[in-house]
Structure formats: structure tokens, C-alpha cells
Amino acid sequence: MTSEVTASSNAPAPSTTGIRVNLGCGIVALPGWENYDKSPVMLLRRVPFLRSLLVKLKILTPGHIQTWPDNVQRRDLTKPLPQADGTVEAIYSSHMLEHIYLQEARELVKEAYRVMAPGGILRLALPDGELWARQLLEGQGGEHFNERINAYPVARPKGRRQITFMLGGSAHKWQPTRDLVKAMVEDAGFTNFRELAYQEGDLPQVTEVEVRPESMFFEAVRPAA
Structure with a gap:
């Protein structure tokens, strides 16, 4: 189509x-x-101990540290x-x-x-930013719209959340x-x-x-x- x-x-x-x-x-x-x-988390692929520690401290989730193939160049x-x-x-x-x-x-x-x-x-x-804009106009809510466009968080990240935000993918x-x-x-x-x-x-x-x-x-x- x-x-x-x-x-x-x-x-x-x-x-x-x-x-x-x-x-x-x-x-x-x-x-x-x-x-x-x-991706910043690529740097962790050769340091499995640090990767596990960051998950244990709940700074990163298992989804953040999927195994990166060796044929990916940073x-x-x-x-x-x-x-x-x-x-x-x-x-x-x-x-x-x-x-x-x-x-x-x-x-x-x-x-x-x-x-x-x-x-x-x-x-x-x-x-598809246009789709999300149409959904906003249909009354699906401004906060939902901001989540969909992957804008910056509603509140400034602090502590462990700040590290997670930095390592977990940019806005x-x-x-x-x-x-x-x-x-x-x-x-x-x-x-x-x-x-x-x-x-x-x-x-x-x-x-x-x-x-x-x-x-x-x-x-x-x-x-x-």
C-alpha cells in the first residue's frame, strides 16, 4: 500500500x-x-561483569543489555x-x-x-509522527503523545534513573x-x-x-x- x-x-x-x-x-x-x-550499551558487551552489576542495581534492565553481534561496528x-x-x-x-x-x-x-x-x-x-499527531487530535491525551514521540521525560531523571536514561537510548x-x-x-x-x-x-x-x-x-x- x-x-x-x-x-x-x-x-x-x-x-x-x-x-x-x-x-x-x-x-x-x-x-x-x-x-x-x-549505542552506549555496546561498550558493555565485552565487560559482562559490569553489565550484570548494572542490571542487579536496577540501573539497566535485561532489555537494555541484549547480546550485540560481533559484526556490529560502533x-x-x-x-x-x-x-x-x-x-x-x-x-x-x-x-x-x-x-x-x-x-x-x-x-x-x-x-x-x-x-x-x-x-x-x-x-x-x-x-510515524503524523499518526501520533492525529491520535492526539482525536483526544488520546497529551502525555500519551509525549510518550509516543519519545520526548524527554516528564520529570528530570535523578540518581539511578539518570544513568538509565543516558545508557538506555537517546530521545x-x-x-x-x-x-x-x-x-x-x-x-x-x-x-x-x-x-x-x-x-x-x-x-x-x-x-x-x-x-x-x-x-x-x-x-x-x-x-x-
Whole structure:
């Protein structure tokens, strides 16, 4: 199922360079992909004693310290990507862009365009801020709305809760909407911008890499030179 932002046109044939990149992969790190994340809890994966202690002290929950695959590289994605120009056939990112500042997200999408080969596919899965806004207008409550957009807590975290907040994942720094995402992707140079359904699209291995159905899903292509 597509929305009004769906564009249909003749996309170039997909690249066959073979390099696939997952930006903000979490623990979903497919073999053969270059998987990047910067979660603070990644630092604990080689210190099991400290990890267990933080759970025992109730600073972290077991959900915070899932086992991170060895093929995840810790990387600051506000910095340039390591791939050379035009070498990547596919880039996927799920629920990551909203955790960096909007301008940083725009720069990262431009970096994705730089490293993408002609015909390469960018796919973004993002929280649906428009859906939550509609629910707010339908009277589902302002506090519920703030919880859904992952804004900062109602009260300033203190003590152990402050450490949990720091290690447990950052708040959203902007809220994705269809117009913002479309402009971001097209300003970077991508074409054939489409909104698609969960696990449907042209991204290689999309049914394996995509695990969060509660999202908006977009694909775009780097055009042929």
C-alpha cells in the first residue's frame, strides 16, 4: 500500500557492487552487511561483569543489555561514512535518523548518496509522527503523545534513573513527517521516492533486515549518471 508521496517512474537497474550498509542497526546485523551503531550499551558487551552489576542495581534492565553481534561496528554516524564514492548498492536505516539532529540527518542522507552506486537503493524506516499527531487530535491525551514521540521525560531523571536514561537510548531530536523525509531524500539527489509497506520493496534482503512494522517505510534510488 502506498500514500500520496509515492512516485512511480523508471528506476535504473540496481547496482551489483555488493556492499550493503545498515545505519543504526541495533542487534539486527545481517552477515555480509556493514553494520553500524553507537549505542552506549555496546561498550558493555565485552565487560559482562559490569553489565550484570548494572542490571542487579536496577540501573539497566535485561532489555537494555541484549547480546550485540560481533559484526556490529560502533561508529558515530554524524561523521562521514567510510565507503568510497559510488561503491554501495544498498543502505538501510531503521529508527535511527530521529536520534540525531535534523541537520545531521540531512548530512547523513547526503553521505548515503555520495557512497551509493548508480541504481543503489536507500530505504528508511521511521516513526510515524503524523499518526501520533492525529491520535492526539482525536483526544488520546497529551502525555500519551509525549510518550509516543519519545520526548524527554516528564520529570528530570535523578540518581539511578539518570544513568538509565543516558545508557538506555537517546530521545528523539526531531519528529519524522512525510514532507520532511521526502525533502531530505530528494535534496540529497535521490529519485523515485516511494512510501511502501512493511518488508515490501526493492531493497535486498528487506524481509530479513526489517523488523519494526510500526513505522513509515520509504525507498529512493540514486539515478544513473
